[in-house]
Amino acid sequence: xxxxxxxxxxxxxxxxxxxxxxxxxxxxxxxxxxxxxxxxxxxxxxxxxxxxxxxxxxxxxxxxxxxxxxxxxxxxxxxxxxxxxxxxxxxxxxxxxxxxxxxxxxxxxxxxxxxxxxxxxxxxxxxxxxxxxxxxxxxxxxxxxxxxxxxxxxxxxxxxxxxxxxxxxxxxxxxxxxxxxxxxxxxxxxxxxxxxxxxxxxxxxxxxxxxxxxxxxxxxxxxxxxxxxxxxxxxxxxxxxxxxxxxxxxxxxxxxxxxxxxxxxxxxxxxxxxxxxxxxxxxxxxxxxxxxxxxxxxxxxxxxxxxxxxxxxxxxxxxxxxxxxxxxxxxxxxxxxxxxxxxxxxxxxxxxxxxxxxxxxxxxxxxxxxxxxxxxxxxxxxxxxxxxxxxxxxxxxxxxxxxxxxxxxxxxxxxxxxxxxxxxxxxxxxxxxxxxxxxxxxxxxxxxxxxxxxxxxxxxxxxxxxxxxxxxxxxxxxxxxxxxxxxxxxxxxxxxxxxxxxxxxxxxxxxxxxxxxxxxxxxxxxxxxxxxxxxxxxxxxxxxxxxxxxxxxxxxxxxxxxxxxxxxxxxxxxxxxxxxxxxxxxxxxxxxxxxxxxxxxxxxxxxxxxxxxxxxxxxxxxxxxxxxxxxxxxxxxxxxxxxxxxxxxxxxxxxxxxxxxxxxxxxxxxxxxxxxxxxxxxxxxxxxxxx
Ligand SMILES: Nc1nc2c(ncn2[C@@H]2O[C@H](COP(=O)(O)OP(=O)(O)OP(=O)(O)O)[C@@H](O)[C@H]2O)c(=O)[nH]1
Ligand SMILES: [Mg+2]
Numbered sequence: 001x002x003x004x005x006x007x008x009x010x011x012x013x014x015x016x017x018x019x020x021x022x023x024x025x026x027x028x029x030x031x032x033x034x035x036x037x038x039x040x041x042x043x044x045x046x047x048x049x050x051x052x053x054x055x056x057x058x059x060x061x062x063x064x065x066x067x068x069x070x071x072x073x074x075x076x077x078x079x080x081x082x083x084x085x086x087x088x089x090x091x092x093x094x095x096x097x098x099x100x101x102x103x104x105x106x107x108x109x110x111x112x113x114x115x116x117x118x119x120x121x122x123x124x125x126x127x128x129x130x131x132x133x134x135x136x137x138x139x140x141x142x143x144x145x146x147x148x149x150x151x152x153x154x155x156x157x158x159x160x161x162x163x164x165x166x167x168x169x170x171x172x173x174x175x176x177x178x179x180x181x182x183x184x185x186x187x188x189x190x191x192x193x194x195x196x197x198x199x200x201x202x203x204x205x206x207x208x209x210x211x212x213x214x215x216x217x218x219x220x221x222x223x224x225x226x227x228x229x230x231x232x233x234x235x236x237x238x239x240x241x242x243x244x245x246x247x248x249x250x251x252x253x254x255x256x257x258x259x260x261x262x263x264x265x266x267x268x269x270x271x272x273x274x275x276x277x278x279x280x281x282x283x284x285x286x287x288x289x290x291x292x293x294x295x296x297x298x299x300x301x302x303x304x305x306x307x308x309x310x311x312x313x314x315x316x317x318x319x320x321x322x323x324x325x326x327x328x329x330x331x332x333x334x335x336x337x338x339x340x341x342x343x344x345x346x347x348x349x350x351x352x353x354x355x356x357x358x359x360x361x362x363x364x365x366x367x368x369x370x371x372x373x374x375x376x377x378x379x380x381x382x383x384x385x386x387x388x389x390x391x392x393x394x395x396x397x398x399x400x401x402x403x404x405x406x407x408x409x410x411x412x413x414x415x416x417x418x419x420x421x422x423x424x425x426x427x428x429x430x431x432x433x434x435x436x437x438x439x440x441x442x443x444x445x446x447x448x449x450x451x452x453x454x455x456x457x458x459x460x461x462x463x464x465x466x467x468x469x470x471x472x473x474x475x476x477x478x479x480x481x482x483x484x485x486x487x488x489x490x491x492x493x494x495x496x497x498x499x500x501x502x503x504x505x506x507x508x509x510x511x512x513x514x515x516x517x518x519x520x521x522x523x524x525x526x527x528x529x530x531x532x533x534x535x536x537x538x539x540x541x542x543x544x545x546x547x548x549x550x551x552x553x554x555x556x557x558x559x560x561x562x563x564x565x566x567x568x569x570x571x572x573x574x575x576x577x578x579x580x581x582x583x584x585x586x587x588x589x590x591x592x593x594x595x596x597x598x599x600x601x602x603x604x605x606x607x608x609x610x611x612x613x614x615x616x617x618x619x620x621x622x623x624x625x626x627x628x629x630x631x632x633x634x635x636x637x638x639x640x641x642x643x644x645x646x647x648x649x650x651x652x653x654x655x656x657x658x659x660x661x662x663x664x665x666x667x668x669x670x671x672x673x674x675x676x677x678x679x680x681x682x683x684x685x686x687x688x689x690x691x
Contacts, residue, residue: 002329002360002361002362002363002364002367003073003074003363003364003367004300004364005276005277005278005298005299005300005364005365005366005367006073006276006278007072007073007074007276008073008074008075008076008276008277008364008366008367009070009073009074009075009076009098009099009270009271009274009275009276010075010076010078010096010097010098010099010277010324010366010368011075011076011077011078011097011098011099011100011101011270011274012077012078012080012093012094012096012097012099012100012101013025013077013078013079013080013100013101013102013103014080014082014090014093014094014100014101014102014103014114014117014118014121015082015102015103015104015105015113015114015117016082016103016104016105016108016111016112016113016114017059017081017082017083017113018059018082018105019082019103019104019105019108019114019133019134020103020105020133020134020257020258021060021079021080021082021103022041022046022048022049022060022064022079023040023041023046023133023257023258024101024103024131024133024255024257024263024266025046025047025048025064025066025077025079026038026039026046026047026048026257027188027255027257027258027260027263028066028068028075028077028263028264028266028267029047029066029068029077029353030187030188030260030263031187031188031189031260031263031264031267032068032069032070032075032264032267033069034047034066034067034068034069034353035047035353038186038260040258041058042058044056044058046354047064047066047353047354047355047356048060048064048066048079048354049064050064050354050355051314052461053454053457053458059081059082059083060079060080060081060082060083060086061081061083061086061450061454062081062086062089062310062312063078063079063080063081063089063090063092063093063310064078064079064352064354065077065078065079065322065352065353065354065368065370066079066352066353066354067351067352067353067358067368068267070267070268070270070271071268071271073271075267075270075271076367076368078093078096078097078368080093080094082113083450084113084116084447084448084661085446085447085448085449085450085451086447086450086451087116087117087397087398087430087447088397088398088428088429088430088447089310089428090117090120091120091395091396091397092309092310092379092395093309094117094120094121094124094126094395095307095309095324095393095394095395096307096309096324096368097126098126098127098274098275098276098277098279098280098366099126099127099128099129099244099270099274099275100121100126100127100128100129101128101129101130101131101266101270102114102117102118102121102128102129102130102131103131103133104130104131104132104133104145104148104149105133105134106132106133106134106135106137106140106141106142106145107134107137107139107140109144109145109148109149110148110149110151110152110153111659112604112606112633112658112659112660112661114152115152115633116604116661118152118153120395122247125246125247125281126247126280127244127245127246127247127274127275127280128247128250129160129244129250129251129252129253129269129274130149130157130250130251130252130253131252131253131254131255131262131266132145132146132149132252132253132254132255133255133256133257133262134256134257134258135163135166135167135170135254135255135256135261136167136168136170136256136258136259136261137167137256138167138168139167140166140167141166142159142162142163142254145252146159146252149250149252151632152632153250155213156213156216156217156248156249156250157250157251157252158209158210158213158249158250158251158252159176159206159209159210159251159252159253159254160175160176160177160210160240160251160252160253160269161173161174161175161176161252161253161254161262161265162174162176162199162202162203162206162254163254164181164183164196164199170256170259170261171183171261172184172261172262173253173254173255173261173262173265174195174199174203175265176203176206176207176210177210177236177237177240177273178192179195179203179207180192180193180194180195181193181194181195181196181199182265184260184261184262184263184264184265186259186260187260188260188263188264189264190264190265208230211225211230211231211236212225213243213249214231214236214239214240214243214249215231215239216248217239217242217243217246217248217249218239218242218243218248221235221239237273240273241273241275241279244273244274244275245274245275245279245280246281251269251273253265253266253269276366277298277326277365277366277367278297278298278299278365278366280298282295282296282297282298283295283296283297283298283326283392283393284296284393285305285326285382285390285391285392285393286390286391286393287389287390287391288339288384288389288390288391289389294390296326296327296390296392297327298326298327298365298366299327299328299365300327300328300329300364300365301328301329302327302328302365303327303328303384303385303387303388304325304327304328304329304330304334304336304383304384304385305325305326305327305328305382305383305384305388305390305392306323306324306325306326306328306330306336306382306383306384307323307324307326307381307382307383307392308321308322308323308371308377308378308379308380308381308382308383309322309323309324309379309380310322310379310427311377311378311379311426311427312370312427313423313424313426313427313462318372318373319372319373319374319426320350320352320357320370320371320372321370321371321372321374321377322352322368322369322370323368323369323370323371323383324366324367324368325363325364325365325366325367325368325369326365326366326392327365328365328385329362329363329364329365330346330349330362330363330369331346331361331362332346332347332348332349332361332362333345333346333347334346335386336383336384336385337383337384337385337386337389338374338376338377338381338382338383339381339382339383339384339389339390339391340378340380340381340382340391341376341377341378341381342375342376343375344374344375344376344377344383346371346383347371347372347373347374348371348372348373349361349362349363349369349370349371349372350369350370350371350372351369351370352369352370357370378426378427378429379426379427379428379429380394380429397429397430398430398447398663399663399664399665400430400431400432400445400446400447401446401447401448401648401649401661401662401663401664402445402446402447402448402449402452402647402648402649402650403443403444403445403446403472404443404444404446404452404469404470404471404472405439405441405442405443405444405469405470405471405472405473406421406433406442406443406444406456406467406468406469406470407441407442407467407468407470408465408466408467408468409466409467409468410466413465413466414442416463416464416465417442417459417465417467418433418435418442419463420459420462420463420465421433421444421455421459423463424455424458424459428451430446430447430451431444431445431446431447431451431452431455432444432445432446433445436475438475438552439472439473439475440473441470441472441473443472444469448649448650449647449649449650452469456469471646472646474596474597474642474643475551475552475597475642476549476551476594476595476596476597476672476680477546477551477552477553477554477594477595477596477669478546478547478548478549478551478552478553478554478592478593478594478595479509479512479553479554479555479556479592479593479595480507480508480509480553480556480587480590480591480592480593481509481590481591481592481593482509482589482590482591483506483507483508483509483590484506484507484586484589484590485504485505485506485507485561485586486504486505486507486582486585486586486589487502487503487504487505487582488501488502488503488504488505488538488578488579488580488581488582488583488585488586489501489502489503489578489581489582490502490574490575490577490578490581493569497568497569498566498568498569499569499571499573499574499577500565500566500569500570500574501531501534501563501565501570501571501574501575501576501577501578501579502527502563502564502565502578503527503535503560503562503563503575503578503579503582504560504561504562504563504582505535505539505558505559505560505561505579505582505583505586506558506559506561507556507557507558507583507586507587507590508556508557508559508590509555509556509557509590510555510556510557511555512555512595512668512669513555513668513669514555515554515555516540516543516554516555516556516557516558517556517557517558518536518539518557518558518559518560519557519558519559519560520532520559520560521559521560521561522560522561522562522563526562526563526564526565527560527563527564527565527575528565528570531565531570531572531575532560533572534572534573534575534576534579535560535575535576535578535579536558536560536579537576537579538575538576538577538578538579538580538581538582538583539558539579539580539583541576541580542579542580542583542584542587543556543583546587546592546594547584547587547588547592548592548593548594548677548680548681548684549594549680549681549683549684550684550687550688551594551595553587553592554595554669558583560579593671593672593677594671594672594676594677594680594681595669595670595671595672596641596642596643596669596670596671596672596676597641597642597666597668597669598639598640598641598642598666598667598668598669598670599639599640599641599642599645599664599665599666599667600625600637600638600639600664600665600666600667601617601622601637601638601639601640601645601648601662601663601664602635602636602637602662602663602664603617603635603636603637603638603652603660603661603662604630604633604634604635604636604660604661604662605633605634605636605652605656605659605660606632606633606634606656606659606660607629607632607633607634609655609656609657609659609660610627610634610636612655612656613636613652613655613656613660614627614636614638616651616652616655617636617638617640620640620641620644620645620648621640621641621644621673622638622639622640622641622644623638623639623640624636624637624638625637625638625639639667641670641672642666643676645664648662649661649662
């Protein structure tokens with residue numbers, strides 16, 4: 001029997017690294033009886049952090065699914081990484097979760113990772129609540145965390161729990177909706193009781209605040225609230241549910257995951273008050289035939305629309321496609337179309353609990369499942385019926401902020417490395433591999449050093465390819481500032497058939513970014529028309545390697561305006577060589593310069609680090625374009641030469657205690673300063689001598 005939509009809750013956990021998302025997910029799964037031990041991060045025994053790479057680093061590197069049956073339904077928990085390098089999985093998880101649980105480390109309040117990730121939640125107006133976790137730790141204070149959450153996210157974040165006791169004495173919670181004190185045994189079993197006398201006043205006051213905030217989400221309720229000074233229990237519950245569903249109210253809950261306090265009540269809260277997949281705003285997609293926007297209500301009776309949000313590729317298991325059924329009902333053996341790729345058939349289907357899985361026959365709208373043995377389906381693909389093909393929305397993945405050159409240790413492993421990286425790319429759309437023939441390097445563009453490290457580790461362990469990483473070469477360019485007229489002449493007339501080509505070229509600068517222009521101003525056939533294309537070819541070839549540092553020459557206009565030929569000895573080849581010689585000669589006389597790529601960057605940093613960040617940008621030959629406050633962070637915009645951005649994300653993190661992040665995009669080319677130019681010229685000369 002399949003689980004009906006109204007009984008399904010999809011809860012995504014996000015938050016700062018180490019806030020306790022995985023441990024909280026573990027405690028929920030344990031309380032739901034999915035596992036018979038409460039796994040521990042430091043022992044590598046949790047359900048979600050099951051890969052070797054996660055166990056050795058004691059941190060989540062991938063999103064994980066934990067299916068927890070609860071009451072008459074089930075809660076699909078999506079445990080997401082907190083590490084910025086894995087924002088890709090966070091976005092994939094947010095896309096399929098209907099409610100986001102933001103886990104806060106009670107020791108730190110709202111930290112920069114939480115701000116970064118929550119930005120994506122707010123953008124989609126997703127339902128969300130906050131869980132203040134680790135309240136069993138010394139020197140933690142629930143109220144301070146509430147203040148920090150409200151400072152960051154506004155007054156619609158309001159407690160629906162109060163903690164009972166502090167640190168070692170943290171015993172349980174007061175449920176402000178039911179007005180009960182709840183304590184937990186180590187299996188998460190709840191014992192409800194009366195609110196302790198010393199907390200009664202606090203609880204009354206907090207409940208009043210909660211009711212007022214719920215009333216504020218809805219005009220009818222607000223009117224009733226003003227009339228009666230409170231809300232009836234019925235209005236409170238409907239207001240709470242609809243307030244959460246439309247993202248108008250962010251409840252704050254209390255927990256200590258390692259002691260299993262608050263996890264089972266969190267399951268209750270999610271099941272009772274968080275929206276089912278059919279109760280969140282309707283998904284908008286694009287009709288594949290008409291290319292018009294189309295709404296996809298979450299209805300089991302509608303045509304199938306399944307979104308594959310993650311491919312898990314594990315040795316000995318094969319590929320698992322994690323997918324959300326946004327509409328329709330899927331069953332094994334049904335033919336579907338992958339809108340981006342082609343025909344597919346739904347084969348076996350599973351529910352996922354960490355690395356374990358349980359076969360199911362089918363799934364209804366709103367559910368999250370794993371599909372196996374799909375032919376050619378990647379993260380981000382949509383599976384539909386032939387009769388209604390829709391393209392489901394893909395998250396806006398962040399642009400890479402780091403590039404490295406990558407090459408196999410063993411000669412001849414290039415192809416193997418390329419195939420392996422392609423395979424890894426199917427499950428992680430946030431890195432790119434680009435072969436750059438001009439730089440003669442394969443470049444890996446990614447989100448940060450940990451992601452790159454992990455890719456290297458996977459290449460070795462899963463594909464048997466060992467690689468080295470190098471500093472990427474910079475795609476310098478060369479151009480000219482002056483105009484020169486020059487003769488290019490090639491003459492060889494000793495014995496046999498000779499060679500003769502003679503052309504006069506005018507080299508002049510073009511505006512930045514124009515590239516190359518060639519003009520033919522030959523008059524009176526001094527060079528026969530059939531040889532003019534060879535002149536252009538000779539110039540184009542010579543421009544591939546500029547005389548200063550060997551970089552591509554750009555933004556130059558070359559005009560051929562005079563020359564001579566020989567009836568027997570002239571040939572395409574001779575004119576090509578002549579033009580190439582002429583260009584090289586004229587180029588050096590035309591005030592050549594070296595250009596370097598400049599990137600625009602945007603840095604997000606907490607106030608206290610902005611001085612350091614800006615000083616560092618200047619020391620990288622960068623310019624500050626502007627700065628503006630965003631909450632308690634500053635957004636600093638600047639431009640920096642690409643050569644100075646090598647490992648910038650790493651340096652930025654270390655100068656800001658891990659709190660600053662940045663994005664970048666290519667802006668334009670600019671002349672390099674004198675010292676850089678001398679250095680590049682010298683390196684080029686040395687490399688030419690070494691051959
Ligand atoms: N004392 C205490 N420790 C906790 C609690 N929750 C988690 N921890 C510990 O905090 C550390 C990090 O916990 P994780 O569950 O890995 O946190 P996470 O948010 O999943 O971390 P990332 O996946 O790295 O972002 C582990 O050592 C946990 O044992 C808690 O409620 N109390
Ligand atoms: Mg984790």
